[in-house]
Amino acid sequence: MIRFFRENQQLLIRRMVMHTANLKLERVERFWFFWLPLMSAVALLLTVMVWVRVSVAQETAQPTYASAEQATQALYEAVQNDNEQRILQILGGRKELASSGDELEDKTERKQFAAKYQEMHRLVWQDDGSMVLYVGAENWPFPVPLISEKAKWRFDADAARQELFFRRIGENESVAIHTCHALAGAIVNNHRESTSDDEITQYALNLVNAPAVNTRRTPADPFYGYYFRKVSDDSEVADGAVVFVAYPAQYRSSGVMTFVITSDNVVFEKDLGPNTARLAKAISKVTPDLSWQLAE
Template sequence: MNASKQLIPAILISGFLCLVGQAATPGGNEMPAKREKAAAAVPPPKQKEFDTPEQAADSLVQAAAAFEVPALREILGPDSGDIIASEDPVMDKQRALAFVAKAKEKQAIEINPQHPDKAILAVGEDAFPLPIPLVRKNTKWTFDTKAGVREILLRRIGANELDAIAICHGFVEAQLEYAQTKHDDSIVNQYAQRIISTAGKQDGLAWQNTDGTWAGPVGEGIAKALEQGYAKKDKPQPYHGYYFKVLTGQGPAAPMGQIDFVVRKAMIGGFALAATPAEYQVTGVKTFIVSHTGIVYEKNLGAKSLDLFQNMERYNPDKSWQPTADEW
């Protein structure tokens, strides 16, 4: 299915919301204890100061283009932490280059007349604002990275939630496509009960052919990501801050009431998916559910989101769940 297979590039681009890097998230890109101790033992370099905000912006773009981590840390200062370099150097570099590409389109310094000692670097034709502001102290300009960290977190949460909603919609389209064809010598059309098929079968939205190639409504990349995230040994990893789960039934609050989707081992009664943040208020806030109706519902399940998600088996959008405001 084209829409679901196109989710990967769209989601990668959305990582630009954090620009220059993304803070490591617990359960995902945590810094090992040894590295953390080593980092603490090395005193951070003095943050670089600039005569003008334009000079600061140019230096940042140049360092990002070369992906020079020491130079970026010097420019952004001791509070830059893991927003420059996490445990995923490939993704770090992709974000840095995405920022540079936008800066090459257009870059400008925006200063609020009411606050002349503060400035924002805007990049791209759409004048996208860098989350880290520039501030002037004693005639010199520096990046106020400490103030930008909170903004980066908020943007990351927003981007992750939009990604999760998009994946929910893509899941619906993929299931509808899957059900158009009979699989594994089945006598009935049915929905997939898994993201990745059991070896030698087509009981999931993606499967591996005998020649090693992949097929199905969902591409290999996103299928593996949704099922196991960025795999790290046997520890499941969230995908863009979220875990996803196929639900096998619906509760009394759903249209037509309580139904088991699976009848005699075939999922013919419908389908549903749930998504929850890997770490509440860090990688996301809201939990999402979607069914064959195509409507994505959201709810803030609080600090116990992950526990509630792990015990969730049925799609049950009671009045405490609200439709998302997205336009799909």
């Protein structure tokens, strides 16, 4: 009897042990059943993310070239094909070097560069060991120099940022002044259509024929980094009064000075500061005061 009881007791203990083991095994199986697919998915996602990052890094990495000539040829081909992404890559991923933000201006500048490059181009050594690309018969210097590192050439984007910034502002302001004079000329010619295919002349004619824009609205699109606002219609304009206002789309980025053109074809300029857009929209058809200077 005792032996039978002991055997039953031992059997019961074994069953309890086996039951406990089965419960643990079942819990483990449940754990892996529910969590293994999720862990696998997370691992796969992490792998994909790493792969994407590596791929993007490889795609956006600035290319280097065996010679400065190869680098300039690659840039020319990208510009000729109007491939902004490739231009951006060649110039070190600096958006401000590849685009002004004005699509019309970008296309015009790229066409001009490609034409000048075909006309003539040469590389000139600088005192610091870099090289500068000159294009066209006028020997226009490309603002991004080339440098050599470990026998590989690339465009030095860091050195070009400030140079290009000042150039772009100067060019935009020059175009703005010419456009102001073209606007006055279009008014004198009584809005007659011009046979000229000059970009500035055509833009001025279209703007003169448009209705005046009130002080609460911003003109639709910038022209070479500047907004042009028609202040009043011709019949309302007194001698020497403001007819158009030209102000930078982005102050200290696309331009600095604000320009006004009067009815007698005189252009004045003034730095309106950080609140340029608001102040320029408030300019009415009054004669400019002494705080405005003649634009050169």
